[in-house]
Amino acid sequence: MRLVVISGRSGSGKSTALNVLEDAGFFCIDNLPAYLLPALISETHANSSPEHERLAVCIDARNNSHSLSEFPHVMKAIPEELDTSIIYLDAADSRLIQRFSETRRKHPLSNQHTALQEAIINERRVLQPIANIADLTIDTSKLTYHELRDFINKEVAQQSNNQMTVLFQSFGFKHGSPSYADMIFDLRCLPNPHWVTSLRSQTGLDAGVREFLEGEQDVDEMLNDITAYLERWLPRFLANNRSYTTVAIGCTGGQHRSVYLADKLFQHFEEHFDHVQIRHRELE
Structure with a gap:
């Protein structure tokens, strides 16, 4: 069984990455609470089926900060024999601000007291525990939508973790x-x-x-x-x-x-x- 964890700051291309993996045959779950990952793996193992042999989950700042800080410990509960990769996407602050301005979407950490730029900076801090243990970090600042899709397809979707x-x-x-x-x-x-x-x-x-x-x-x-x-x-x-x-x-x-x-x-x-x-x- 193969597990790919997608994470990163909002606006960095996580949804695009997850869509590419889904198109490649992965069973994908977006916005999974981090603490549920071991239970999901256990359940998937117990009910093994061909469509669940490749699993991709997105865990990001929509989780609470405590769950994110405990994520390295959560990963230690994953069986070692599982083929696991953590992919972290990020981009320059200015590029993330530009993307949010273009899409007019609300940042998950922004509110009436927290401006967009402050939310983007805070997001880096809360996601640092995941960034620190990522197997691959992708800077999407200069990547187009199609370039990112191509990169994920070549470097992640088709790649088995048993080779470097x-x-x-x-x-x-x-x-x-x-x-x-x-x-x-x-x-x-x-x-x-x-x-x-x-x-x-x-x-x-x-x-x-x-x-x-x-x-x-x-x-x-x-x-x-x-x-x-x-x-x-x-x-x-x-x-x-x-x-x-x-x-x-x-x-x-x-x-x-x-x-x-x-x-x-x-x-x-x-x-x-x-x-x-x-x-x-x-x-x-």
Whole structure:
């Protein structure tokens, strides 16, 4: 049996995530009181049926604060043999305010004495016990509705917890580093193809840029060092029952050096792990 717990701040995309899981065949329950989760699991086990083999529940700030503070203890009551993932969605405060302004919906923690901005800040505090133990945190600030659906479908709906998904993501520091990354490697000290006029419009996937970087000793040494580090420590993450590990590779613009090294790492580690993925944020 597989259990996915969806949580996060209001406006971050929890309903979208739950809808994707329902479309993928999960039995979904929204706004479940946290203290009822062990009983639900027990009942589901006792009355096992094919449609309940994959279960997704949303537990968020609509619970009372005491239930949320006790959530880590609730999770300890879940049988260890259960395939369990906790997915936490969040976004920048300004983006959440914008979304509520656009939809004109009422925030669950706002009232005549609590303004929207204060409610959004308070919500982060009350959900911190869940955020602290999440297997995967997704920052939806820059994701469109369709991008979030695609991400949930690929990374959560189809993923079994008995294997770890390793995601290599290139990015540009000038556009901000990914907040959900587990590791970030900075390549800005390496020779930059951007300053070669003929290579400026190309990417790290093109032959010209690859030939330029392959001829640089610092690039080879950086690649070897990162590879050696990950070869040692990724298995430790897997042994610690991690479901997802995101390795972010950054350069200035996210077009040349980071794309090249992320692709090289992807090619190397897809031979070591069953679930290895590649994303080039700025190229997408």
